[in-house]
Amino acid sequence: MAELTYLGHSAFSLRTNKAIILFDPFLTGNPLATAKAGDVDCDYIILSHGHIDHVGDAIAIAKRNNATIIANYELTTWCEQQETSVHPMHIGGAYDFDFGRVKLTIAHHGSGYADGDNMVYMGNPAGILVTTEGKTLFHAGDTGLFYDMKLIGEMNAIDIALLPVGDNFTMGLDDAAKAVEFLNSKLAIPMHYDTFDLIKADPEAFVSMVRKIGKEAKVLAIGDTLEI
Ligand code: NI
Ligand code: MN
Numbered sequence: 461m462a463e464l465t466y467l468g469h470s471a472f473s474l475r476t477n478k479a480i481i482l483f484d485p486f487l488t489g490n491p492l493a494t495a496k497a498g499d500v501d502c503d504y505i506i507l508s509h510g511h512i513d514h515v516g517d518a519i520a521i522a523k524r525n526n527a528t529i530i531a532n533y534e535l536t537t538w539c540e541q542q543e544t545s546v547h548p549m550h551i552g553g554a555y556d557f558d559f560g561r562v563k564l565t566i567a568h569h570g571s572g573y574a575d576g577d578n579m580v581y582m583g584n585p586a587g588i589l590v591t592t593e594g595k596t597l598f599h600a601g602d603t604g605l606f607y608d609m610k611l612i613g614e615m616n617a618i619d620i621a622l623l624p625v626g627d628n629f630t631m632g633l634d635d636a637a638k639a640v641e642f643l644n645s646k647l648a649i650p651m652h653y654d655t656f657d658l659i660k661a662d663p664e665a666f667v668s669m670v671r672k673i674g675k676e677a678k679v680l681a682i683g684d685t686l687e688i
Contacts, residue, residue, distance in 0.1 A: 461477075461688075462474055462475060462476045462592055462593050462687075462688050463686070463688070464686045464687075464688050465683070466651070466680035466681070467482075467494075467495050467500075467683075468486075468490050468492045468493040468494070468495075468655065468682040469484070469486050469492070469513060469655045470483065470486070470508065470601070470602070470624065471483060471485045471487065471490075471516065472484075472622065472651075474590065474592070474597065476560065476592045476593055478558050478559040478592075479502075479503040479504055479557075479558060480501055480503050480504075481502065481504045481505070481506060482500065482502040482504070482505045482518075482527075483506050483599050483622075484506075484507060484513075484514040484515075484516065485497070485500065487500070487516060487517050488516065488517050489512075489516070490655055491655070492654065492655055493682065494682055495683070497516075497517035497520055497521055498524070500517075500521055500525075502522075502527045503525070504527055504528050504529075504530055505518050505521060505522055505527055505529045505530070506529075506530045506588050506590070506599070507535055508531075508567065508585060508588055508599060508600075509532075509535070509567065509570075509571040509582060509584075509585035509586060509602060510534075510535050510538070510572060510580070510581075510582020510583065510585075511571065511572070511573070511582075511602065512574060513655070514602070515535075515573060518544075519539065519542045519544055522539070522545065523544060527544075527545070528544075528546060528547050529545065529546045530546070530547045530557075530562060531546070531583075531586075532548070532549065532550050532551070532564065532571075532586055533549070533583060534571075534581060534582050534583030536548040538573065538580060538582060550564060550583075551565065551566055551584060551586055554589075559592050560591050560593070561589075561590070561591040561592075562590050563588075563589040564586040564587070564589075565586060565587035565589060565612055566584075566587065566608060567586050567600065567601040567602060567603035568585075568603050568604045568606050569585040569601065569602040569603050569629075570585065571583055571584060571585045585601055585603065586601055587599065587600045587603060588601065589616055589618075595619045595620070596616050596617055596619050596620075597618070597620045597622070598612070598616070598622065598643060599622045600621065600622060600623050600624060600639070602624055603624065603631065605638055605642075607642070609643050610642040610643075612642075612643060613643040613645070614644075618643050618644065618645040619645070619647065620646070620648075620686075621639070621640060621643050621645035621647070621648045621649070622648075622649050622651050623636045623639055623640070623649070623650060623651065624636065624650075624651055624652030625650040625653050625661050626652045626653035626654070626655070626659030626660070626661045628658045628659055629659065630652055633665055633666045633669060634669065636666055637666060637669035637673065640673065640675045640677065641673050641675065644675075645675070646676065647676050647677065647678060648666075648670055648676070648677040649677065649679070649680055649686075650663040650666045650667075650677070663679040664679060666679075667679060
């Protein structure tokens, strides 16, 4: 049994028997987040890409918890320069960690980190497949809709798909509903909406669209935990 907690935006905490894994822990600066970066525990942090609203508090949280950051090679190289433990991976590659298997997929998006006047290159953005305790979770990161989601769905029995629905920077509601069809996930959970004015969206409209195609979706309020 694992527990998935929504921390707002694209940030989730996954508690398994072996480890606590954080995804894209953007808390400080998220006006909707309720968890504080100084209170979050974890063993691993998985980052989908290098944008500030995904890297978020990763460095501070990793240092405080002595946690390992898992991400693409360019992004982990930067994290290593910030003196955190890292495990570099790249798109298409999988690795068996103590808590389960992680595989990075493609995502269609950008991945630069705005550091003062510089835009630091952070490699290609990714989606994240995690298989743990018999369940497979797909965190899509930030991405537009792409047809290879069908392949990801064919080759992985996805129990839970975390999908951006906020539009403007990523898929909007319609495209995210189509992604559910492609991924053939058992349950879809919307993310990456309402945090900023540019990504206001109605997550319940997403749920309705998904149900229309005979699939299931559920809105997690920030702070909600789901047993998976
Ligand atoms: Ni992004
Ligand atoms: Mn984003």
